[in-house]
Amino acid sequence: MRVVTGGEPVGVALIGSGRMGSFHGETLARRIPGARLVAVADPAPGAAERLAAALGAERASTDPAEALADPAVEAVVIAAPARFHADLVVAAAAAGKAVFCEKPMALTLADADRAIGAAGAAGVVLQVGFNRRFAADWEAARALLEEGRLGTPRLLRSVTRDPGGFDPSRVPPGTIFNETLIHDFDTLRFLNPGAEPVQVHATADALVETDWRDRGLLDTAVVVVRFDNGAIGIAEACFEAAYGYDVRGEVLGSQGMATMGDGRRTGMVFSGAAGRSVETVRSDQELLASAYVAELAAFTEAVRTGAPVPAGGEDARAALAIALAAAESVGAGRPVRIDEVAT
Ligand SMILES: NC(=O)c1ccc[n+]([C@@H]2O[C@H](COP(=O)([O-])OP(=O)(O)OC[C@H]3O[C@@H](n4cnc5c(N)ncnc54)[C@H](O)[C@@H]3O)[C@@H](O)[C@H]2O)c1
Numbered sequence: 326m327r328v329v330t331g332g333e334p335v336g337v338a339l340i341g342s343g344r345m346g347s348f349h350g351e352t353l354a355r356r357i358p359g360a361r362l363v364a365v366a367d368p369a370p371g372a373a374e375r376l377a378a379a380l381g382a383e384r385a386s387t388d389p390a391e392a393l394a395d396p397a398v399e400a401v402v403i404a405a406p407a408r409f410h411a412d413l414v415v416a417a418a419a420a421g422k423a424v425f426c427e428k429p430m431a432l433t434l435a436d437a438d439r440a441i442g443a444a445g446a447a448g449v450v451l452q453v454g455f456n457r458r459f460a461a462d463w464e465a466a467r468a469l470l471e472e473g474r475l476g477t478p479r480l481l482r483s484v485t486r487d488p489g490g491f492d493p494s495r496v497p498p499g500t501i502f503n504e505t506l507i508h509d510f511d512t513l514r515f516l517n518p519g520a521e522p523v524q525v526h527a528t529a530d531a532l533v534e535t536d537w538r539d540r541g542l543l544d545t546a547v548v549v550v551r552f553d554n555g556a557i558g559i560a561e562a563c564f565e566a567a568y569g570y571d572v573r574g575e576v577l578g579s580q581g582m583a584t585m586g587d588g589r590r591t592g593m594v595f596s597g598a599a600g601r602s603v604e605t606v607r608s609d610q611e612l613l614a615s616a617y618v619a620e621l622a623a624f625t626e627a628v629r630t631g632a633p634v635p636a637g638g639e640d641a642r643a644a645l646a647i648a649l650a651a652a653e654s655v656g657a658g659r660p661v662r663i664d665e666v667a668t
Pocket of ligand 1: 340341342343344345346366367368369372389404405406407409427428429454455456504609
């Protein structure tokens with residue numbers, strides 16, 4: 326594995342400066358001492374310039390290839406739309422850059438294999454943006470599992486509820502599985518260490534934007550995942566929760582149960598004439614800010630030291646296989662085996 330030695334921060338280029346990219350750019354520029362934001366690339370006119378200027382990055386470009394050719398760039402963070410991810414990973418690896426890619430790393434298993442192969446051939450670090458692995462509750466549950474304190478996992482649950490307000494015309498088919506629930510599929514694997522999924526049975530519908538059902542929109546879904554150690558996982562998502570952004574998880578094992586996430590913004594409880602209430606979280610960047618920072622800290626550490634990445638290309642492929650099986654299961658109206666999913 327190619328590593329960056331010495332005490333200098335890792336020079337990073339950000340590719341894609343939209344909502345997620347802006348947060349990652351700020352993390353690289355200001356929140357992680359081990360990283361230095363060198364360049365920003367985004368084809369939207371003015372977007373890279375604006376973010377680079379705000380964050381003090383030296384270079385901005387509308388062409389990601391310019392950042393990949395930059396000798397000061399040792400690593401890239403890809404936060405472009407999903408359909409560009411696999412090609413960008415391949416191009417970055419071919420240029421010898423370490424790669425952090427937002428999820429999903431690819432939209433087909435063939436593209437996932439291409440990305441994994443390119444990083445392997447170049448000997449560069451490849452990490453994927455499964456940030457929930459870095460959230461404190463989930464890390465703590467995984468530690469309990471590794472210590473054996475939960476016993477054998479039997480039932481796993483992972484829930485994602487977005488706050489709504491999405492534009493249905495900008496939701497490509499399969500989004501609920503390969504962009505939203507892909508986090509939950511990775512989480513189910515993370516909470517069942519060493520086991521792999523074998524079969525997926527999904528049901529889904531347009532319950533938020535019902536007018537879009539005939540155009541193939543799916544905004545609400547439940548997916549049952551059977552694992553090779555017998556455990557049964559349930560992943561569920563809905564694009565609209567009236568109370569905000571909500572991510573929760575649970576493992577029921579032979580020795581006990583761990584629950585993760587409670588949707589509260591703080592521990593404060595307000596008591597008034599009408600009763601008691603708590604404030605809820607309103608966005609992913611509010612709930613998971615420290616996980617987003619921790620995943621990039623782990624990435625730059627891996628680039629500097631060769632430490633293993635906690636969510637690599639094979640994890641991206643495994644979660645994608647569940648997503649593709651789930652989409653197929655909805656279409657076919659039956660359970661789908663993971664080994665049936667086309668590459
Ligand atoms: N891990 C998470 O929880 C999380 C949360 C939100 C988004 N994401 C992921 O981050 C990625 C970006 O999402 P977003 O919400 O920031 O989208 P966005 O639409 O806000 O931003 C995407 C940006 O990429 C730019 N872009 C388009 N084509 C490009 C290309 N070929 N090369 C470089 N840049 C290009 C666009 O101009 C835009 O500025 C998606 O893959 C999404 O799934 C992850």
